[in-house]
Amino acid sequence: MPNMNKSFEKLLNLIKQHDIIFMLRHKIPDGDALGSQFGLGTWIKLNFPNKKVHFVGLSSEDRLSKIFPKSNDFIEIKNELLKKSMVIVTDTANSARIDQGTMELIDRVKTIVKVDHHPNHERYAQDNEVVFPEASSACEIVSLFLKHQSDNYKTNSDIATYLYTGLLTDSGRFMFPSTTVNTYESAIFLLENKANRLKVHKVLYSHPTEEIKLINYIQSNFSNLPGGVAYLILKPEIIEKLNLNFQKAKNFVNCLSAFEDHNFWSLITYDDVESVWRVSLRSRERTINHIAEKFGGGGHKLACATKLKTISEVMTLLNELSEFAINK
Ligand SMILES: [Mn+2]
Helix, strand or coil: CCCHHHHHHHHHHHHHHCCEEEEECECCCCHHHHHHHHHHHHHHHHHCCCCEEEEECCCCCCHHHHCCCCCECCCCCCHHHHCCCEEEEECCCCHHHECCCCHHHHHHCCEEEEEECCCCCCCCCCCCEEECCCCCCHHHHHHHHHHHCCCCCCCCHHHHHHHHHHHHHHCCCCCCCCCCHHHHHHHHHHHHCCCCHHHHHHHHHCCCHHHHHHHHHHHHHCEEECCCEEEEEECHHHHHHCCCCHHHHHHHHHHHCCCCCCCEEEEEEEECCCCEEEEEEEECCCCCHHHHHHCCCEECCCEEEEEECCHHHHHHHHHHHHHHHHCC
């Protein structure tokens, strides 16, 4: 990837220059957000034991908490200390998505760094960017960074396990088209450093009964639109009946990918916190994030999302996706 080594050198120098480092990630964190946050932060702690590293974010009790330690709410520290500290935000394209972080905070710290693989629309870290949209995951970028430094710095089994988790989830077990030689190289490096594969696989790929029931429900009740578009509007009462919540439920969008006729698929869940319908969109091959963007959302070329107020807006989007699907 272009300029990767140069960015890596810059990141290492920035880490060396700061004694207080806050690791941040996006809201409702997935395996990649947590993996990159804890992977990089734990590596800094291991190799620079005199530095203070804080892991910031709202903790939640879900399956991923079997792999990752707890995060802390933002610790209010004195302004003069804040002025000397650095914030590293991983896996987060825009500042509004930062968990527990605001632009106000960012303005108060000395340095802010962005480590990310989303399209770089908002340059909230200005020149301090380690951003490679070609990478399958933020964990891939962090893994390659650690590998690049491996002659002089250590990586341990915990760090490798955190990063391996995000590498698997964001690449769909190496099956998404974003998977490249770099993804496998990262995996080799993490396995060499004793990533705990059995633990990660058990947490990620065996499910509690209610989740299996949800997968069965989604796979049995979706609708189709012309062009190979499959979708399901998941009513809140279904999620409730299964004792799940929308945050968990929306992660199951990809169970619609198992059908060979589906070129595009979408799972729509009701977010009762923000009172909006969350629309997750996926595509097997063709770029669709312009459609999410047109409806106020965004994301990756083949995996993107938006939030809409009404079902009729959702249907407008899905019909537009179907139009797009028909017109090759
Ligand atoms: Mn990611």
